[in-house]
Amino acid sequence: MAGTARSGSRHGPVSVADLVKRIEAGPQGPKNIVIFDFDGTLIAGYSASAFFQAHLRKGDYNAFDLAEAGVAIWQSVAKAIEMQDLLNKAIAKWKGKKEAELVALGEKIFDKTLSDKVYPEMVTLLLAHRRAGHTIAIASSATRFQVEPTARFLGIEHVMTSTVEVKRGVLTGKMLEPQMWGKGKADAVKAFVKAHKAKLADTWFYADGDEEIGLMKAVGHPVPTNPGKELQATARAEGWDILRHSSRGSTTPELLTRTATGLMSLFPLLYTGIGVGLLTRNKRNAANLTLPLWADSVMLASGVKLRVTGREHLTSHRPAVFLFNHRNNFDAFFVGALVRTDLAWVGKAELKKNPISAMLSRLVPVAFVERSGGSPEEAAKALEPVAKMVREGCSIMIAPEGTRVRDMTVDIGSFKKGAFHMARTLGIPVIPIVIRNALDVAGRDAVMLRSGTVDIAVLPPVETKGWTEKNTGQKAEEVRQMFIDTLENWPDADD
Template structure:
């Protein structure tokens, strides 16, 4: 059963309106852990810090931990290392840090709370002591344009080695929130502030609805004393030994599942029946042991138009076991060529009907998929492909490649879109461990491809991608689409819609 989320339920039942603010701390609240720690680790791994800088940084951090220097002293010391550095290089570093470390640390529960506030028309903002370079990429992903944060002084695009005062810390956060309220007509007495630390006690006391998330011991004690509702998330952060055990068993179960199918192959001489048995067994076992529960909408479409080309949005390595549990039998797949080189796993997937392609070579990929047309036409198999080509960092849908659509058109079969809403809750990109979660899946009606042509293919790809975007609640891609040909009797087809205008990109957040 999904864990209760009292903060989310409160927001869903709250008063709507743009006069209410939903303010979020960043480190420990939106993301697990500290972005500054990830930044230092990345710089150290890149060997961009001298021995003297490493020693001085360690000393400053130790002094701050002991309480000998405050946050201002910590930032002042950090600013010294920035002197003479071009700001643009740090913007680039922040983007790289986000892709490599920060994106997978975003709490899915906090994401849901932010989306609920936005649905209520509340003004969502980040108020953090971190810098814009740590925060902005995540804010952009979450659709947050209001950012109040600490800042380094810049002249002519270069850091001066000084800090901008007041810092967005302690009473400085209150000043930042009041500036935001004055800019947008917000009523802080009716507003929310989410934080994990007692360092934010001033702003927690200033708003009408203080809401500790993942609080440290001091904040937990204060919250208990004052009756503030508390919520903790375990979906990110340091994994437990149970999480590692679940993941290892789930991954290894692919070998066990195929081994269990060998007697069927030996006794019946049917590789297909053996693979079907193993595929379903793997999906059932792996989802069960990782604690992944599926909420599937319109599951009937999985069976109404086979053989077909199943396409899905690729968010997580957990997608493999989710699709195995859903599709179960008579399935082939396409995977990146690197998987073939993984010992045992690559051979098992190849035996199970996976075709490996070089994503960097479009012509090679098309040639490699030619046997799949025969598998569909002659063997009646359905093929499963991720048109994005790779996993996305967040639940936001990536661009679609045309390979799956060419395949369906050549084989003369429909496309069945499988929309996975939140597999990142289980395991985001770059994360090894899989954690328990309830994953929502929507299976859309089969899309007839009999009237498609190479000339109109781009339009049809956009049309199908917009189906995913609508289902995920994301902004649709602009452009006209050609009406789909009316399907023959007995075949279902999705009704096309004209794509909505693309929403404008959010402006870059301003520092405090």
């Protein structure tokens, strides 16, 4: 029956894991339609706000425009005007803009702002629907300039948005009918379902706004997502599942304070470590005292916990090259908090000129490696600073993907072979450290952490004895497959 979850499902608060299980156990194939709302559902906040700020920075709006926008927003919140009127007022400000200019602006805003506002929980659900072969679409009152870059990023082919009038490549400032709001959006979704010879009873709908209640009642799988007040009340009355998550959102003073408190704890710890280093004349002793405490302080202040499996592998083989998959700026904190001691940092020679790198190199064992010319002799010479630290008992920590992976729809990025050649040459094992959900507590470019639990699996050491110059690439791919297999079949956490 439309508007009612299938029998046997739970009602009220529901987790992403619960929904994934239901998707996997339910009907498969393209006749099952999945509709995602955009603002507030796939992404945190509103894309219109990012566009407004971009125009503001360019000086496109004067004081009168700002005052007019403020009044219109207040009227909308007070329900003195309809959202369609607010949209019309906003689009009117785009009169005279070139279509190509707005397309380029949309791409830039996505790259700088919106890509880090995509909810990882919604990506998990999106991928579950994709594995089930479902037909997936976005339906939004926003324009294509706001929505299409994110849709491409997530691999969503079908996009329904509000349409602006364009003549000879220039916007007229008018919106075309029907508008994608309330009934207009519901009609567009119903037409989409009919065009795919599917049924509303087999349609999933994720949305947050109160204006979506009518469409929620029409589909067979309504999932209010971070719902507004009226939608939440309706969901409770109808017995619908309610999905809530907070891995993305506004930067609050509390979040900033918590993260800053943890990060700034480095400075008193740094002075303590320098003191220990001077007394013992051993930089490694200073690093072993300071860095684990710093990582602990950052996570304690931020409310981040680590749920770990395979802790015994962290100390069974030292020194080693610890490999971790890289999603955000804080992955190294998580790994450092686990490995804790006798760690060394490998950096490009150019980083010698970086003031932060220079400061840390006074405390932490660092090898600044020159790029080799390619011959075995030159490679061995470039690697000598690292070999020296390994001979002294230090392990190395490296992200073989080379940088923070941007694509949220893939489990693991491609691996560079440098870390594997290093391990082979030095004759030490590699130890894979698989991080499952780092994006739940911080986006790719985030500078602050949100409270939550990060799952980490430490895999058994992989010996490099018997590796050769020729088969190292193959061995790297085998290790990468270990990461993929672990993410697909996650082991139980340690007690």
